[in-house]
Amino acid sequence: MRTARTTLLLLSTFLLSTNIAMAHPGATDAKGGHTCRTNCAKWGLEDGEYHYHNGNGSTQTPTPTESPNSSGDAKLKADKIKPPAKGKLSVYFLNVGQGDATYIKTPAGDDILIDAGKNEAGDVVVDYLKQLGVDDLEIMISTHPDADHVGGLDTVLTHFKVESVYAPKVSHTTDTFKDFLLAVKKEGLTIKEAKAGVTLPLKGVKASFVGPVKAYGDDLNEWSAVLHLAYGTNAFLFTGDAEKKSEADMIAAKKTLKADVLKTGHHGSVSSTSPALLKAVSPKYAVISVGDNSYGHPAATILNRLKSANVTTYRTDLNGTVTAISDGKKISFLKVK
Template sequence: MRKLGLALLMLSIVFVNTSVSMAHPGRTDANGGHTCRTNCAKWGLKDGEYHYHNGGTTSTPAAPSSSPSSPSGSNDSKSTALKADKIKPPAKGKLSVYFLNVGQGDATYIKTAAGDDILIDAGKKEAGEIVVNYLKQLGVDDIEVMISTHPDADHVGGLDTVLKNFKVKAVYAPKVSHTTDTFKNFLVAVKKQGLTIKEAKAGVALPLKGVTAKFVGPVKTYGDDLNDWSAVLHLTHGSNTFLFTGDAEKKSEADMLADNQTLKADVLKVGHHGSVSSTNAAFLKAVAPKYAIISVGKNSYGHPAATILNRLETAKATIYRTDLNGTITAVSDSKKITFIKVK
């Protein structure tokens, strides 16, 4: 309870508004998992079974042990051996979007035509140095906007390392807490920069020149469904559009549709690494992407699911995957989007 209390206290400090919804029942360890002790049947578990919560679903490690190595939403056992790809610097006067190869996790860097830097997530803890490597390759000196889509370890894990290496001017995150050391480290790093977290929710716009960048999700609150809390960003550059979905699942997708949020996009960062929990048919129809990017690494969750790949193909979207293509760069001149693959 001491750990839980500390996490809540810290979040109340860094958020401007201190009304925080708890997202994960029970005490978790540094890896984002815990041993079920109460209400285990709710999660389809036995009393005393070690597991991870991944949004509204629950998963157990393939080989449970007293010291699990893979945090929630991530099962890339070789992520520590992953190295940053060699990538080309941003084109001047154009918008460049880098879907960074960080193994099983999410990390996206955006350089606007006006020169602003945006980072959305930074993979697992082990990926933090890799993301820093990418940013240094690209000549980043500071970051105008950092977005933590949600507290899952394979999204928020590397952000504290980035914060230790770069001056960040603004941090956005949904108003949801988590009890892991990984999330606590993120909060501490934000506080050390003297920042308060700005709430990411539908309707909030980013003050950037040359682009229109607005959160279209989350629309509602989602209790302990971490994935549905994901900050979803819609970005427009001239006639080119992008949608970055984090791990948003079907509830959040349905709410964005019902709320008439702007979803149509040329490029879709596919939700939840291509899991069947996301990219519902109605949502995909509304987005109508020409290109679909799946950020994924070696995992035992079946990401990306064949159902989702087939759905994207039926929608005639060109699919790129970081596990197959390495870091993927989309370059927009405001009228046309071109892609650069590492492999």
């Protein structure tokens, strides 16, 4: 059993100047509820449990039919997908339900994983990687500590050798995040900081973090590691859950954001993909990683914004795993549902 001393040691040594969020933040959805992020036990909740706050300060959990992700995600199975194209850049926006997970195979053969969905998606991501013939990962990126991004990474770490792990300098108090830290430590790895200006050591492609530009306190989404990856004249932007503050800071810092393919922030929430960011990126394609939820993801506002900008949009909840192949000059998408 994990001791309190071990947990405290892990959190204190994760990234020395990390500030741990001690509040209970989270914007409410259209129903007035949200998921618990921090100090859940204090509120009588489980980590990630969906709930409402009553006027008297107590909390109320919804009935199973009201709960987000109450149908679909628990029955997740890996889609049947085609192996990477040799000598080309292959990007798989994996279908992991309400969460994020992206696998990238570079033309030189390097393997990159960005996030791995919720805890229950870990085995699904492992299945995907095995389908694709992955035997190790050169780079693993945890965009931020939210459970629907970091949840499955510990499972991946137990199944594959990973050379380098990157994450922003922000911590969290949930067991899900602690499990990730423990798995990294067990593999004898040290987490490298993901922040604007850090370049990944990859051959044949240019991959650099363009966010986070600043520190964002306990706003975990804004801390998201944002990766810009270019191959030839083609480029991709992977945004995690970065929201409008981070988007504005990246634009103000004049980071390279222009890309052919945009992985939309925060599952298509209105909190992200601002008109300013969309103009800066000017994508031809957008991919929304999303599953069954009651948050209203993806928002009609965002879908209409993308449509008005003539952006071809794919969704993992409708299209399953979305696969993009680049030869450095042209991007093609494999047939989707």
